[in-house]
Amino acid sequence: MKMKKMVAGLSTAVFAFGALAACGGGTDNETSNEGGSSNENKPEKIVIWEDIEKSETTKEVAKAFEEEHGVKVEVVEVQMTDQKDKLALDGPAGKGPDIVLVPHDQLGTIADQGHLTPITDEGTLDPFTDAAKSAVMFDGQAYGYPKSVETPVLMYNKDLMSEAPASMDDLYKLSNDVKADGEYGFLALWDNFYFAHGVIAGFGGYVFQEDGGALDPMDIGLNNEGAVEGFEYIGKWYEEGLFPKGLIGESGGQAMDQLFTEKKAHSVMNGPWAVAGYSDAGVNLGAAPMPTLPNGEPIKTFMGVKTYALSAYTENQEWAEMFLQELTNEENALAMFEAYNEIPPVAALESNETITSNEVAKAVFDQATNAIPMPNIPEMGQVWEPMAQALQLVATGKQDAQKSADDAVKVIEQQIQANNQ
Amino acid sequence: MAAIANPKSPDQRPDKPTNHARNAGLLSIIPGLGQLYNKQYAKAVAFFIVVVSYFAVNYDLFFKGAGAGPGDRGGLWGLITLGEVPGPRNDHSIFLMVEGIVALILLFFGIAFYVWNIRDAYRVGRARDQHLNLPSFQMQLRNLRDHGFPYLMLIPSLILLVFTVILPLIFTFLIAFTNYRYNNAPPAKLVEWVGFENFTRIFEIDIFRDTFFGVLGWTLVWTVASTTGVIAIGIFLAVILNQEGLRFRRLFRSILILSWAVPAFITILIFRSMFNESFGVFNTTILPALGLDPVDWFTNPTATRSALVLIQWWLGFPFIMTLMTGVLQSIPGDLYEAATIDGATIFDKFRLITLPMLLFATAPILITQFTFNFNNFNIIYLFNGGGPAVPGQTAGGTDILISWIYKLSLGANPQYGLAAAITLILSFFIMTLAVIQFRRTKSFKDEDMI
């Protein structure tokens, strides 16, 4: 309503100077659904942002919800990685959704900026696994309902590899053997910290030291002895030509997928999201937990939990929570798994046959026992870029591991300090 | 006072001088009253209506806020304070700031109209003082149409420009003096005015300072290399195409112009794939065919930089070629004939006649080519996202200033204040250059001032 006045205001002012008043033509009446609290019992509709090309299940649940409760749920597809930035604009403008879908590691940042509101009853999270529950906690409050859990595993082509090797040393040997044929035994995007973390942590590095359940952003372990060893191990694969040069940077993912689907790479490190593409391309896909590192430790991959969170601008929190509890319940989580390979972090489903019989899902569950949830404190936002830089420098052999790691940590510390003054 | 008592003065020619100008001017402090005094009734009513409606409509915007943001306040208050209570349903500093700027712009227009109203009344009054015949309403309208025509015609463009160019500019300028950044942003926190802190941060914090100078250096190299190359290739091909006796001229020109006809956005993405280190045609087909080793196009800064410059040459030359073709056709043929008689070789002719004429005639456009490449965001961003990484700085090896500003303002962890400060520094450079150059060009020199 105010909006209209504004339009009228601008255009009249404009008109007063004899110009086209046409500019203000498109008034948007839809936006006045802020009526809110007085008739809180039945909002006109609630809006949820779902990831693109993954909304069919959600739409079905929404339909059922509307039939049962008489509240329409509008499902809008927005790329998950864009939701954080879009919420920051659309929220205050009054055009935001009630529910967003974000990776749990962003929860802290978004909540800290004030765009999220915690859920009312932590007890409603009981059906989820402990790891998933802890992933959505920030600052002592729960910020949403877990949708699915992801962690990279070893995916291999069964036509080229009869079974998954148990150790990285085996893979290393294989890679050396097939190198002469222009093939690759194993590929991983280790210039990307998301994937490289498993190696660095396996050798003893860590992002933030855990201190009684909370993370200490002042204690960074990415250039300790173990971390540097991890960097060196990563560098070795590039340096010896076991990874192709094109595996670095923006188009690295594309390069890896292409080599794997063209049967030039025997195995890759990738997450469950890649399964559809690989199967479509005709790869006889097998999956297993990541092999152990030369020091006998497992690769401690990052675990991510896609989380439905509540916008701070919502007027319909109660209904939004009710819908989410329904959307993430056992039955619908299973449907989501069947439709999109989204592995549900629901405790009751861990032994469900549909899931355990799925090789990838089983590998993810097994790997998850060694995985570390990505830190969700806002300081994590400072880690990605400097680490990607350091990894790229090591991968291209431009700088040695120790110096790269030291530089990265210095930048991270500087930025955290600069931002917390 | 006598003047008011004696309004029929025009034909009576009294001895006493009248004070219509002063009176009318003073009266128009209330718009319309001065015109009323000057007996221009229709105009008076029109002015009055305009001003009253202007205030009625904009009162909220100026003093209460028009509800652009979540809170209920706004207007000029919001611009000064940037809000008092943070929170998702309260003051949002950035929305308040934009609303305040809009209020400011409209206020400016209001004041301009107001001043004009006073001047108008004063002028008409002066005409009466000098006992000139007052123009009739019809004549005024015609007058408005004749003298006002340029202004009337410019108004739509002006309004669009004010909102698409001036408003963003004021916003950027103001943000440079705030502590707006990703972890100090509404709704959780309010943005505050911090003076020159962002400017000192650029030069005091090592990593920002190193990045700034690193990026600035490459920006200059990039601008000069890409632009001069484009110009040289463009001129070269234009001259060749313009040779006497050349056949298939149209065919060749049509093919060469293709790289301009296909949207650059698409071609850059295509090149990105062609340069791919593992599968791209360059590394798999072209270089081996020439007996060369594959090049790490995306991970070696020098290689990426060279690729970028080559691509920009490819993209940019048809424009210059087309421009130069036109100029070439206008160079009088007898110049060449005279030169031939004097025994000049073909290269002499090019160096002494063609080149100077081409460069001289197209100088202003060539300058815009430099500024275009200085700000050529698309190619840098689309080709390799400014990469590869370079130790010790926050921007990549091929980032130019504008793509660094993009990363700082729209990338992960935005630092809007800092980005705005760098924008201002960069703008200062370009503007100085551009103003000097444009003022030198002919069209603004040989024309009479008003």
Next chain:
Amino acid sequence: MKKQKRINLAISYVILTLASIIILYPMLWVLGTSFNPGRTITSTIIPTNPTLVHYKNLFDLTISDYSLWYVNTLKIAFITMALAVILVTITGYVFSRYRFVGRKNSLIMFLVLQMVPQFVAIIAIYVLLNMLGLLDTHTALILLYAGGAIPMNTYLAKGYFDTIPKELDEAARMDGAGHLRIFWQIILPLAKPIVATIALFNFMGPFNDFILASLVLRSPEKQTLAVGLYNMISRQFDNNFTLFAAGAVLSALPIVILFFMFQRYFVSGLTAGGTKG
């Protein structure tokens, strides 16, 4: 002398043929790729098992919104072109023929101010559009494009109008023609080359912008080609290069056609508009 000339011509043919190959190669390559089965980059120009499946997929709404983007972009491009041509020619004409306050400096001022990068102010544009209720509308995008086009194009248009003799205006005025009629009936028909040039520049604009478009247009079905194509190729874990190639070929088509239709005007349009300068 004649021999020298013939050698020169021979060298010229070699150079021109080489240049043509360099220009055509990437285009033929992308054309070839668009007929290639699979989703990945290959280096062959002539596909071994050519297929039209990618083109079919582009227009299958269950696979891709490409057809929507296409319609949106064409619509935006045409309206932007029309609006910009009207605004720019009128403004250019006024700057060329009339004397008014601020004439000398305002054009340069806008031209220069426009060079300031606006990334920081993206948020301001968002808020302004929200105030006007224009978010997520094509109208907003068209106004932004047209507004952005004014300074540079006006400069070109003014340069061209300056080359048309003022005596024409005066003669028409003697005959009693009004301001707009002189502009519309006398001057504009003489300025076809610059009109064509400006029209084309503005038609191309929406095909090259992905930043403003992704800011203004919030719903997926309202997107433009540039945003859609960029997302198609930039998603790190799921990109489909052959589909992109087909999409790229079809997107370039309208512009290339328009380009060759208007080509004969460019030389005179640019030279007069840009060099009188």
